Amino acid sequence: MSVAFELRGLTAAVPGEKGAVRLVEEVSLEVRAGETLAVVGESGSGKTVTFVSALGLLPKPGRVIAGEALLDGVDLLSLEPEALRRMRGARIGMVFQDPLTGLNPVFRVGDQIGEVLRAHRSIGRREMRERAVELLARVQIPDPSRRVDDYPHQFSGGMRQRVLIAMAIALGPRVLIADEPTTALDVTVQAQVLDLLGELRDAEGMAMVLITHDLGVVARQADRVAVMYAGRVVETGTVEEVFRAPRHPYTISLFRSIPDIEAPAGTQLAAIAGSPPDPARRPAGCAFAPRCFAATEQAGCRVERPVLRGERHLAACHRLGEPGVAA
Amino acid sequence: MSALLEVAGLHKRFGGGRTLLGAVRPEVRAVDDVSFTLARGETLGLVGETGSGKSTLGRLVLRLVEPSEGRIRFDGQDVSSAARGALRALRPKMQMVFQDPYGSLDPRMTAGQIVAEPLTAHGIARAEAAERARALLSSVGLRPAMAARYPHEFSGGQRQRVGIARAIALDPALVVLDEPVSALDVSVQAQILNLLAEIQSRSGVAYLFISHDLGVVRHVSDRVAVMYLGRIVEIGPRDALYRSPRHPYTVSLLSAVPSADPVRERARPRIRPIGEIGSAAALPGGCRFHPRCPRARVVAASGADTVEACGTRLPRACVHDDPAPVPTCTDGHLAACHFHDLD
Numbered sequence: 001m002s003v004a005f006e007l008r009g010l011t012a013a014v015p016g017e018k019g020a021v022r023l024v025e026e027v028s029l030e031v032r033a034g035e036t037l038a039v040v041g042e043s044g045s046g047k048t049v050t051f052v053s054a055l056g057l058l059p060k061p062g063r064v065i066a067g068e069a070l071l072d073g074v075d076l077l078s079l080e081p082e083a084l085r086r087m088r089g090a091r092i093g094m095v096f097q098d099p100l101t102g103l104n105p106v107f108r109v110g111d112q113i114g115e116v117l118r119a120h121r122s123i124g125r126r127e128m129r130e131r132a133v134e135l136l137a138r139v140q141i142p143d144p145s146r147r148v149d150d151y152p153h154q155f156s157g158g159m160r161q162r163v164l165i166a167m168a169i170a171l172g173p174r175v176l177i178a179d180e181p182t183t184a185l186d187v188t189v190q191a192q193v194l195d196l197l198g199e200l201r202d203a204e205g206m207a208m209v210l211i212t213h214d215l216g217v218v219a220r221q222a223d224r225v226a227v228m229y230a231g232r233v234v235e236t237g238t239v240e241e242v243f244r245a246p247r248h249p250y251t252i253s254l255f256r257s258i259p260d261i262e263a264p265a266g267t268q269l270a271a272i273a274g275s276p277p278d279p280a281r282r283p284a285g286c287a288f289a290p291r292c293f294a295a296t297e298q299a300g301c302r303v304e305r306p307v308l309r310g311e312r313h314l315a316a317c318h319r320l321g322e323p324g325v326a327a
Numbered sequence: 328m329s330a331l332l333e334v335a336g337l338h339k340r341f342g343g344g345r346t347l348l349g350a351v352r353p354e355v356r357a358v359d360d361v362s363f364t365l366a367r368g369e370t371l372g373l374v375g376e377t378g379s380g381k382s383t384l385g386r387l388v389l390r391l392v393e394p395s396e397g398r399i400r401f402d403g404q405d406v407s408s409a410a411r412g413a414l415r416a417l418r419p420k421m422q423m424v425f426q427d428p429y430g431s432l433d434p435r436m437t438a439g440q441i442v443a444e445p446l447t448a449h450g451i452a453r454a455e456a457a458e459r460a461r462a463l464l465s466s467v468g469l470r471p472a473m474a475a476r477y478p479h480e481f482s483g484g485q486r487q488r489v490g491i492a493r494a495i496a497l498d499p500a501l502v503v504l505d506e507p508v509s510a511l512d513v514s515v516q517a518q519i520l521n522l523l524a525e526i527q528s529r530s531g532v533a534y535l536f537i538s539h540d541l542g543v544v545r546h547v548s549d550r551v552a553v554m555y556l557g558r559i560v561e562i563g564p565r566d567a568l569y570r571s572p573r574h575p576y577t578v579s580l581l582s583a584v585p586s587a588d589p590v591r592e593r594a595r596p597r598i599r600p601i602g603e604i605g606s607a608a609a610l611p612g613g614c615r616f617h618p619r620c621p622r623a624r625v626v627a628a629s630g631a632d633t634v635e636a637c638g639t640r641l642p643r644a645c646v647h648d649d650p651a652p653v654p655t656c657t658d659g660h661l662a663a664c665h666f667h668d669l670d
Binding site for chain 2 (some may be wrong): 042186
């Protein structure tokens with residue numbers, strides 16, 4: 001399968017009191033057609049900022065200071081604003097966490113889907129409505145020819161998220177970026193929406209980027225995973241490899257700290273001390289070192305930024321592969 | 328031994344009646360005939376989705392919300408009918424921790440003042456209260472010097488620690504925890520869960536632990552209650568309930584939670600309820616889960632006595648009779664399903 005979307009060394013920053021504060025640093029990722037890449041991290045890890053930056057949507061005064069975002073080989077960051085706007089929506093679809101903010105409460109759902117279509121090609125009112133009904137059916141909304149005339153408040157949370165997914169896939173994008181698409185939904189509805197995303201990816205051969213903090217969602221849905229911490233990718237590999245034998249101490253600790261639904265009950269949780277650093281106050285060396293069970297002086301953990309090492313299954317740790325640093 | 332908390336036939340209805348213009352307002356049965364008990368030192372996990380009434384139930388127990396009907400006994404005393412003075416005397420023994428540490432801590436008070444406030448309110452001298460507040464902060468893993476800081480100077484996890492220190496200041500017998508770790512990052516969640524366990528083993532406090540996260544609830548609870556549209560549809564010892572859930576809603580809830588193990592996760596059968604949680608303003612008749620229930624459809628297909636409902640045929644009992652919680656084969660494990668003995 002061909003690489004549909006690729007980030008190379010993406011670095012984005014905002015001006016701070018003491019010079020530029022790097023929100024994300026040297027992020028390199030790729031996702032192929034028909035594949036789901038999960039990007040996992042806690043709040044402030046940069047998982048959302050990475051893709052917002054790559055699509056040229058980082059609010060000012062933030063800006064991308066290095067790197068490329070290649071869609072089928074074209075660097076989005078080198079495009080004029082108008083050309084980039086056309087790429088978004090048409091070639092890259094986006095779904096965000098909160099289904100309420102993505103919809104305008106005073107317009108009918110069908111008209112909002114129609115607007116997406118009309119923004120990119122000329123299309124009559126009648127065809128617009130037909131296409132909207134078709135799209136609602138594709139995201140499995142019951143009785144679409146009636147619901148197309150409803151307003152957002154007449155839809156439940158899960159149904160609203162389906163409408164947003166319909167808008168995101170309206171123009172047949174190559175890549176679908178879904179940022180915490182099910183976080184605001186209840187667990188039974190979350191499962192339904194994840195199933196839908198998987199089915200659409202397979203049916204359309206889209207490349208999918210799933211941004212999430214939920215490792216269970218990753219286990220269910222993704223083929224490959226990138227773990228982010230403090231603005232960097234610290235580990236990446238196939239879901240099987242990373243979940244079976246995590247290599248970065250952060251990933252290892254993260255797995256130990258989650259109460260798993262099927263783990264033996266009453267197991268003591270191994271909490272990670274402290275909290276993730278503020279982007280303006282990231283420590284020197286490895287950003288995870290102050291919270292790391294494996295950090296040592298000899299390895300230079302507090303001095304030097306580690307780079308991603310390994311083949312296929314990579315991790316950015318000075319002590320990669322050493323005894324005592326494995327799950 | 329008698330239970331610390333006994334809740335019997337509790338109801339909370341909101342709305343109803345007519346507006347000023349005479350339009351009928353729908354009545355919301357947020358909590359609809361709920362009964363359960365909680366022993367000293369025990370943790371009862373309360374799970375349910377948005378709109379299930381779990382948060383309302385937590386507030387009713389502490390009488391932060393007035394019940395419409397039913398009885399709450401705490402430590403042998405009737406909370407539901409207690410007069411203001413009696414209620415005030417009970418307050419120190421029953422505390423609450425909220426989800427959002429931002430919203431529940433006064434931004435103009437220091438952490439020390441926040442924790443000392445319930446102490447001074449109950450007659451402890453200011454100097455001693457301040458001293459005890461520092462000790463409490465250190466017992467929840469904060470440095471005593473942090474007493475001088477304001478809520479915005481803390482991280483989310485630290486703020487939740489302040490909220491917990493305040494809740495345990497008067498050595499309560501019961502703490503209602505409403506989604507106490509939901510707003511926290513995964514790596515910080517575990518710290519708070521461990522802290523709560525440590526406090527419980529030290530003080531013998533009982534927890535009513537409200538959460539939508541079935542993994543977290545399983546980790547912390549001795550017993551678990553599952554709420555659906557205002558009713559506890561299943562309650563039982565943790566392992567029995569997770570290992571062999573009897574109510575079809577619990578079955579689909581557990582099957583929907585993704586496990587962080589890709590091999591197991593992909594091999595699991597999925598039982599999906601149909602559609603989404605309904606509204607407590609328009610409760611379906613009969614069993615409140617029947618419009619979404621996969622089991623009712625299986626039972627109907629296997630030749631039960633059925634009636635026309637929800638665009639299909641469903642068992643007569645499910646459509647017409649509201650099931651009461653009945654004992655299952657495990658001790659203390661109840662399920663409100665006409666067909667609880669089926670899989």
